[in-house]
Amino acid sequence: MENKMFCYQCEQTAGCSACTGNAGVCGKKSGTAKLQDELTGALVGLARATEGSTVLADSTYQAIIEGLFTTITNVSFDDDSIREMIKKVRAEKQKLVPDCSTCGSPCGRNDEYDMNQLWDADEDIRSLKSLILFGIRGMAAYAYHAAVLGYTDEEVNKFFCEALFAIGYEEEAERLLPLVLKVGEINLKCMALLDKANTETYGNPVPVTVSLTVEKGPFIVVTGHDLKDLQLLLEQTKGKGINIYTHGEMLPAHAYPELKKYPHLKGNFGTAWQNQQKEFADLPAPILFTTNCLMPPKASYADRVFTTEVVAFPGAVHIGEEKDFTPVIEKALELGGFAENRVFTGINGGTEVSTGFGHGFILENAGTVVEAVKNGAIKHFFLVAGCDGAKPGRNYYTEFVKQTPDDSIVLTLACGKYRFNDLDLGTIGGLPRLMDMGQCNDAYGAIQVAVALADAFGCGVNDLPLSYVLSWYEQKAVCILLTLLHLGIKNIRLGPSLPAFVSPNILNFLVENYGIAPITTPEEDLAALLK
Template identity: 45%
Template sequence: MNTKMFCNQCEEAAGNKACTIQGVCGKDSELANLLDELKEYLKVLSKQIENDTEGHNEEKRFIMDSLFKLITNANFNKENIRHQIEEAKTYTKRNDVVAFYEENEDINALKSLIMGGLMGMAAYHSHATHLGYEDQDIHNFMVKTLAGFNEMHDLETCLRVVDETGAYGVKVMAFLDTANTSSYGNPEITNVNIGVGTRPGILISGHDLADLAQLLEQSKDSGIDIYTHSEMLPAHYYPKFKQYSHLKGNYGNAWWKQTTEFETFNGPILFTTNCIVPPKANAGYVDRLYSTGNCDYPGFKRIPVNPDGTKDFSEIIKQAQSCSSPTEIESGSIVGGFAHNQVLALADTVVENIKNGSIRKFIVMSGCDGRKRDRTYYADFARTLKDDTIILTSGCAKYRYNKLNLGDINGVPRVLDAGQCNDSYSWVVIAMKLQEIFKLNDINELPISFNIAWYEQKAIIVLLSLLHLGIKDIKVGPSLPSYLSETTASYLVEHYGISGIQSVVEDITTFG
């Protein structure tokens, strides 16, 4: 393969094919190749421990964290990845690995789905692990799949593993849901402030609720406020976090707008997971950037984890105290907190509105947002939907329409936000409950359609989970994964009804 790099794992793949010189996300070829090397070491390590599933917990956690580091926009620090590779060499007692390239495009397409699913699964399991929850069955599936990865040479085997990955996707999302709700309570309907206060603040980005919990506790008497950014917005829905009066609100929008919104925030910004946009060298906020966990970028101040699992946020708190308060970029509030427990508590109201015809249709518009101009489709789609349609959302895709004035249906908001991308699990729980209530044989008989936006690997594990559960006729956009071959794309269309988005008018007509 005569290229400086080859990366097609995310929706931004150059020309909807692959990045071969420089990653659109900001990775250079050296970093991309280091990440590929780490991936090969994970396969070797998994092969070595696959037959001893009762032990090797340290190695399993290393594999989980390494898979997380491979996710798009997570870790740009070459030294960090080199250190990870050196650890892998210690575990495997190997000083080199041979990169494996699958030449059969159909097998390669299915393996890409599997690998993307494993990365997303590792991210979700990592969040649960930080809360003290760990599932050996999930660990062992990742090990087993990586161990046999290079030996998958037929379509039947690959298709079986794709489905198994989806099954474990459902399992890991349910597991993380249990970890989150056991730690912080069940999300509640909440109006979240999107304006600012007069005190200086810290902006926390990413997905890790455990980091937020520690930051809130350590900063509660420091005279500063804490603001959430992008996928941290749903933290406001949890009862435990509502106890902190200095959790002031949500600042800004989806991850890709951070290069402008971080300038105006004025205080330090903490990245807890992926969705880093490389800052320009002369950006005014570079000296205010911190990272922790599996994400990193050269030059960011680093907050390490202590041996007991805690983190010391005193440095970022001290810097915040010397900063100006955030510049207001919008005002008002947005409503969310419609995870499965809350929606099922309103089941009678929802069912009555369905029965009397007030609610005719639900459209699940979960997933990721991104930078491409054609993503205006999702805002236009939301605006064009009929007034008897409810949008069910989770993930940062919601920022395309959660601040539109779409009204409500007899008191039920027309945009119901369940939370982060992993909270797409809530829509599965709700759909299965409605299937039970209406005594339907097939979940696809419900008036629920899926129009999913994807960007990176966590959206892939959500997609595979939906396919495993038998959800059909899902639209995926703004483009299908570039690594899908003609054969695999045809298979997904024939067996699951998956298709790409078209125009807003065409798709609304299709969904009915």
């Protein structure tokens, strides 16, 4: 595979097999894919150089986390920024093993891993290593967002090195399989770290109704996951007559008290990330991309795209570490926004959505929930969560939620909720039947709720009337799935298709040990889950 692209890390990969042509389905060019492989190989080499070091500099961990984050789908399409990241990783390695590259000793510490060795490996080894690699890429995004707020964890940081080392140098399936589950274990710690970072910085989320109407006048749309970027933009736009609207995974920001206090944080624009090329086409406002949700911009709005953090696209204005959003602000004032208020709707015609039903709120109301279960008002819980995407068949999740019984609660999180989050499912005992728990990383909160319910009823999590119906697209969904497997959660329904990087033997292991099954139809799956 020396002269061509090989990428199968996301759900939309070509033919449910791999993107191997001149460009991936995501729009990433083959040269960019090869650079991302080079970056990953350099990260494996850096991890190899850390062997024997008991204390590592913060800059080493930062380079590893940023490097992994850079390779997530829909983050960076910019070759120059990836080359700079490769230089950064190599500089960190040089600090650990000075002049090692000129040494003729066969210790291997001067090597960078050739990713073709992975792509050409035995399919089961390749599958296990891919699960580890894609899992830590997703986890790196969470570690990055926590670090931005000043929260780090030594165990999480060290595990990135352990996992990268194994990707390069471990060849036994019996040793790789436990490491796959360890990705899930450490990711749970990482999600807990980010939950702590977000809640201690911005307060515990509270339920809130968010309008989909965009008011007249200048505005900025902020998409992605990084709450710190949103806070900084809100600070810099105070008193300037510019309204701020969230998009995609930024929607849950409305629920945090410290962000809610900004009166110009007005509402939410648009739906999930894969609709941006249509929704942004005629938007009289700039869009700030903070994380992995960028699609190659159409010419109709390319001059309105701004990036920050590790997100990058050739030609787009990038807001660097100084976090001066003046170019975004000036563009908003120049474009002027809509002349009159514009009422937008969700996929199902709703004009508002709700969010903020985090684990803190649900656990505060645990008595109400438990009593409703005991008296039969609530008979089942569904976690319908995960990524959205463009592949046909994702309307399954809309229909599934519509058909859930009136005596059930639907918990949701991540951007897959845009398929149904504007539906009104009514209430049970004063609680809404549909509760948005937040971003994809807030899967940690869903886990806390499941554990608390199991404790309340004196049973195991798998004995609860709780079903998991998940959608996946990219690598953060992979690390969350591995966390659920680490916790022993069984009988997950996964769609819209199964990952191309899971070999038949590894899939059979997951089916036999965890009962993972592909989605079928809403009717068939509901019937099976409600038995």
